[in-house]
Amino acid sequence: MTKLEARNIVKHFDHNGNNVLALDGINLRINEGDFVCIVGPSGCGKSTFLNIIAGLEKPDSGDILLNGKTITTPGPDRTMVFQEGALFPWLKVIDNVEFGLKMAGIPKDERAQISQRYLDMMQLTKFANSYTYQLSTGMKQRVAIARALVMDPEILLMDEPFAALDAQTRDLLLVELQLIWERTKKTILFVTHSIAESVILGNRVVVFKNRPAKIKKEFVVDYRRPRLAEDQNLVKYQQDILAELRTEVKAQIKGEFEE
């Protein structure tokens, strides 16, 4: 069953006074329970695409359909994990996790029950009453994931959430995220510039072409889980994708050089 569908999404943006085409007609269909990774060179527009799905940016044309219905505004049915976490420093961890529930007007007792479940899942129980400045970057991203999951979204959007983490923490979270996906059966759309990350996580990997972004090719990664970062069998998938991406990265470097 189709959970989310992007129909011919076109988006321009203003770059030094020039009107640049960022997304050139993106079509993507995501089925319920899919784990889809979008991979592409940095600045190719994949985050813009995610923001459009989240309703935080508007496309120039095209539609986003969730469960067959067009959506235009942001909503907790498509919660997002941001690259920099975007946690609120004035709130304790538990209040950060409960934020969306509070906005939805859910009473305190019920909020506490729901948040407890996700604090446990993300191994944050001990830190429930900490403030975010007391947490490591890895811990912060755990909070960000808990805060997004707590809303029980139709689809979980993740915008390079592990880009700022050290390698060990990232590898740990890559495994945990797979376990969470299997446990919650969430549909996940995950944006990354790391090919390794995309083949560890996704059962579908969508490669974005450089500006203007278009879907260049899609790969299916049919391999047992949980996949570990050091698994040599994943290298083959990586190589296939890398071959596809190499020309894109070159094009991007050339483009930047000419600017």
Next chain:
Amino acid sequence: MKGKVTTKRIAFYIGIIVVWQIVFSLNILSQNIFPSPIQVAEDLAYGAADGSLFLGIATSLWRLTAGLAASIAFGMILGIFMARKESVNQTVGSLVLGLQSIPSVAWVPMAFLWFGLTDAGIIFVTIASSMFAVTINTYSGMKNVPTSYIAAARNMGASGIQLITNVMLPAAFPYLISGFKQGWAFAWRGVIGAEIIFSFLGLGFLLNVGRELNDISQVIAIMLVIMIIGILIDGLVFKKIERKVMSRWGLA
């Protein structure tokens, strides 16, 4: 480390008093314009004994509190409107900058004509001198909320008033605090300045009485009280809040 600073400070103030006493003992200046530290202390003790000093402090502090509370409330509301509606900022915003540049005592004649010799007149001056600092800082704070906070909040379903009260204002808190701090400093100047001119109770009034009686000890004694209250409010209220906010907001 902290103990060392305190020792240094105490030594410094003792030094000032010693030098002061020595200059006094040299008898270069007339006692009418240069009292000894002991005379000033006696004057304070006298004011404390007959209660006039405490009445003065209480009156000034009440006017400060009332004026500052109103300033913070009105100032924040105006700042929020300026940040949310660009046309308000373009019009009212320019006036706010202008009003902020008016020295607090320049409001006194207007306050006198409008309110006469009343508490309300002095509180009006206090509000007028401090409110716009709060407004300007609230505006800057709201404008500098990281876009990622707003995106995250909207993503989790916050909108309208919820977004302002649950995200923008708390995110702007470091700015708000410096606005309150500036507001308090302006308000304190406003209260004392207005009291001197109104000559209607309060520490400013006592200063004025000292001048009229040619009593330099009283003038210096009251100035010391005004300064000490300033140091206490800055240190006990604002420094503490600031430290907490800075560490929690990851700014320190």
